[in-house]
Amino acid sequence: MRRRAATATATATAATAFSAVLAVTALAAPATGAPKIDSGTKFWNIDVNHNRDYTVSVESTQKRVFTVGATVTDPSGVRSVSYELWHGKSRASADGLMVGAAHCVPLNETASFCEALVTADPKVNLRSNALAGVWTITPVAVDGDGNVTRGNGAYLARITRHTSMSQTVATPQPVKKGANLTVKARMTVASWEKRADAPLIGHQVLLQYRKGTSGPFVTVKKIKTDRNGWASATVKATADGAYRYNFAGTSLTTATIGWADFVDVR
CATH class of the missing domain: 2.60.40.10 (Immunoglobulins)
Structure with missing residues (x-):
């Protein structure tokens, strides 16, 4: 990876x-x-x-x-x-x-x-x-x-409330062209009441892809986080490139963009 x-x-x-x-x-x-x-x-x-x-x-x-x-x-x-x-x-x-x-x-x-x-x-x-x-x-x-x-x-x-996103992980890697690729990341949000980070549940995040190593990221799917804060999506591997999740924030929570995972397609 x-x-x-x-x-x-x-x-x-x-x-x-x-x-x-x-x-x-x-x-x-x-x-x-x-x-x-x-x-x-x-x-x-x-x-x-x-x-x-x-x-x-x-x-x-x-x-x-x-x-x-x-x-x-x-x-x-x-x-x-x-x-x-x-x-x-x-x-x-x-x-x-x-x-x-x-x-x-x-x-x-x-x-x-x-x-x-x-x-x-x-x-x-x-x-x-x-x-x-x-x-x-x-x-x-x-x-x-x-x-x-x-x-x-x-x-x-x-x-x-401050939000955080884990490193994006795409599996399997390396992956064959045309095969399914699963992309995951976890979102948390500050809980001032618990004084700890808690899962950010049911919020929309954008799965984004950038072909190669430069250029803009393009949104490929819109995903809602599950009860544990995870966003997970399946896509077809087409070419070497990077995947990441992007959370736009709300009136009560901050926006954040996760670290991208570069995928080697063979």
Whole structure:
């Protein structure tokens, strides 16, 4: 069996639409109890993990530290900023919460770029698989006069369960031209509840083939993983080439592409 690496990072589904929502700039509204209405504070270009799809993938046991940043402006300047990420229908009824205090770098007298490190940890704030999905970001700013403003708007992040795929294995090898070839790989997904990887059951993966040693991979079959996470398909051996499985991901799980197995056809 000759194996050749074929890895890539796939974009999460609906990333384009999701990014468009996140790009919305909103005028911040004051918090209850603030010293005065501070309509001058604004948050611009909320950014998550320096990533266009605003997605953070978290494994089953390892905590993941990621960035949340924005440009914050106020006529009196910016004293401090923090970011609250919460999961649920409202902040008051949230079933998940992450907070990060930002380090602010002044851009001029009225604007600062403020970025925080936020930690997603299965042992602390991601104890349930139900917490995968969209989280709302609430930026909180204190201006130069001490007024507190909590941002309102379409500030979102996506926290997903990390997926893994085993090495693709094609058997038998070497194989005669025209004979059946069985191609297998196993998919797992992070279980934050069990703090271990679990089989990814009933999800579609693409069996892909590349003739020879270069060129694009072409999808030849669509397979659903079984109760143990295995994808298995039978194909006719036609020529030397590589087989791999490709998982496009979902709104709750990350995409992944398995290592390819090069097949010697005789």
